[in-house]
Amino acid sequence: MIPMVMKNKNNKALVPELRFPEFQGAGEWKRSKLSSLAKPVKEKAAKLDPEDVLTLSGEHGLVRQTEYFGKKIAGTDLKRYLRIEQDDFVYNDRTTNAAKYGSLKRLTKYHRGAVSPIYKCFRFRKEENPMFWEHYFDAGAHETQLGEFVNEGARAGRFNISVDTFLSISVCYPTDTEQQKIADCLGSLDDLIAAHSQKFDALQDHKKGLLQQLFPAEGKTIPALRFPGFADSKEWEPKKIEELASILMGNAFKSADFSKRGIQLVRMGNLYQRDLDLERSPVFLPSHFEQTCSSYILKPKDLLMSMTGTVGKEDYGFVVQIPEECEQLLLNQRVIKITPKREVIKEFLLHLFQSTPFLFNLYSSAGGTKQANLSAVKLKQIEVTCPSPPEQQKIADCLGNLDALVTAQTEQIAALQDYKKGLMQQLFPKPEARTR
Numbered sequence: 001m002i003p004m005v006m007k008n009k010n011n012k013a014l015v016p017e018l019r020f021p022e023f024q025g026a027g028e029w030k031r032s033k034l035s036s037l038a039k040p041v042k043e044k045a046a047k048l049d050p051e052d053v054l055t056l057s058g059e060h061g062l063v064r065q066t067e068y069f070g071k072k073i074a075g076t077d078l079k080r081y082l083r084i085e086q087d088d089f090v091y092n093d094r095t096t097n098a099a100k101y102g103s104l105k106r107l108t109k110y111h112r113g114a115v116s117p118i119y120k121c122f123r124f125r126k127e128e129n130p131m132f133w134e135h136y137f138d139a140g141a142h143e144t145q146l147g148e149f150v151n152e153g154a155r156a157g158r159f160n161i162s163v164d165t166f167l168s169i170s171v172c173y174p175t176d177t178e179q180q181k182i183a184d185c186l187g188s189l190d191d192l193i194a195a196h197s198q199k200f201d202a203l204q205d206h207k208k209g210l211l212q213q214l215f216p217a218e219g220k221t222i223p224a225l226r227f228p229g230f231a232d233s234k235e236w237e238p239k240k241i242e243e244l245a246s247i248l249m250g251n252a253f254k255s256a257d258f259s260k261r262g263i264q265l266v267r268m269g270n271l272y273q274r275d276l277d278l279e280r281s282p283v284f285l286p287s288h289f290e291q292t293c294s295s296y297i298l299k300p301k302d303l304l305m306s307m308t309g310t311v312g313k314e315d316y317g318f319v320v321q322i323p324e325e326c327e328q329l330l331l332n333q334r335v336i337k338i339t340p341k342r343e344v345i346k347e348f349l350l351h352l353f354q355s356t357p358f359l360f361n362l363y364s365s366a367g368g369t370k371q372a373n374l375s376a377v378k379l380k381q382i383e384v385t386c387p388s389p390p391e392q393q394k395i396a397d398c399l400g401n402l403d404a405l406v407t408a409q410t411e412q413i414a415a416l417q418d419y420k421k422g423l424m425q426q427l428f429p430k431p432e433a434r435t436r
Contacts, residue, residue, distance in 0.1 A: 045114035
């Protein structure tokens with residue numbers, strides 16, 4: 001349960017906007033240099049096993065390279081690598097769209113590890129509360145000061161600051177008791193988000209298992225699992241994709257025609273992580289393209305597939321459906337629109353394209369050495385098996401209901417993350433400048 005917090009009527013710089021009732025009269029937070037509370041980690045990791053090499057992920061924190069990449073990236077010589085212990089903090093000053101001031105994470109998953117010397121590592125004194133400081137940094141309470149380093153030797157994509165420079169920023173903090181209260185509050189939110197994330201993963205695994213059972217395996221014509229009423233039905237019929245759907249290739253619109261508003265163009269980058277993300281680098285064309293290029297207009301419920309990706313990765317070739325609430329869109333090159341033919345249920349086709357046998361044949365047909373390219377001609381010739389329309393509808397309804405649960409779970413997680421973000425911004429005051 002999240003404790004009640006009270007809005008602070010005090011506008012002092014080092015008093016947060018929201019404070020727990022028992023600390024309302026506790027006065028301002030202390031302010032000091034981070035270097036007085038933490039010290040750089042400079043111990044080398046030469047004696048550690050290469051399996052202990054960690055990488056810093058903005059989403060997953062500090063994880064073993066073998067888990068994150070599926071293979072070892074670092075060599076066997078770790079002489080230059082830094083040895084970190086549990087509760088140490090690791091900062092990567094590389095800037096990204098998701099991390100404007102770089103990523104900063106606490107080691108929680110392992111007792112120790114080795115990290116690249118490009119990272120800046122530091123360790124708080126034993127009497128400090130690492131959970132409080134983790135939330136402090138997650139809230140971005142330090143970022144205003146980090147922004148000042150942009151003009152102090154930074155290069156494109158990286159701040160290029162030393163660990164000593166990072167530790168020169170000033171931080172503010174309350175009493176140990178209030179620190180623990182904040183850590184407990186935000187920690188309970190983290191636990192709630194983790195529980196919902198586990199439920200999301202379970203739903204995803206359940207759908208993956210159903211896909212394997214509701215569609216025939218490679219070389220088979222009957223699925224392992226059939227709904228009541230279809231157990232004695234005939235075998236699924238072999239069909240080529242061109243018998244089930246028509247394919248429309250997107251148009252090569254000219255970048256010179258792009259505009260700041262109008263009708264949005266769906267590009268490969270908008271088909272991101274098996275979903276349609278229209279907020280990802282949006283591009284528009286003037287509204288008159290709706291008339292002049294009407295054959296490339298996309299509407300809600302249309303099916304789309306990305307045709308280009310990376311060799312060795314499954315970052316392309318997946319099918320997404322345009323949500324009902326979307327406005328009209330335009331189809332760009334290397335994205336195709338898939339329209340089911342008569343007696344083929346659109347939602348069944350969507351899930352068919354997610355099945356293992358289809359994806360195996362699809363990726364096997366891709367060409368290219370570094371950039372993987374799918375061919376519409378080869379796609380049309382891929383052979384699958386297909387049941388009668390009533391059985392198609394039953395499968396579509398089952399998996400569609402599961403998709404709705406997954407979507408609801410995704411929205412729940414996003415709402416909790418937004419709530420936590422807003423709460424953190426009010427629980428921590430922000431020092432506006434460094435004390436030199």
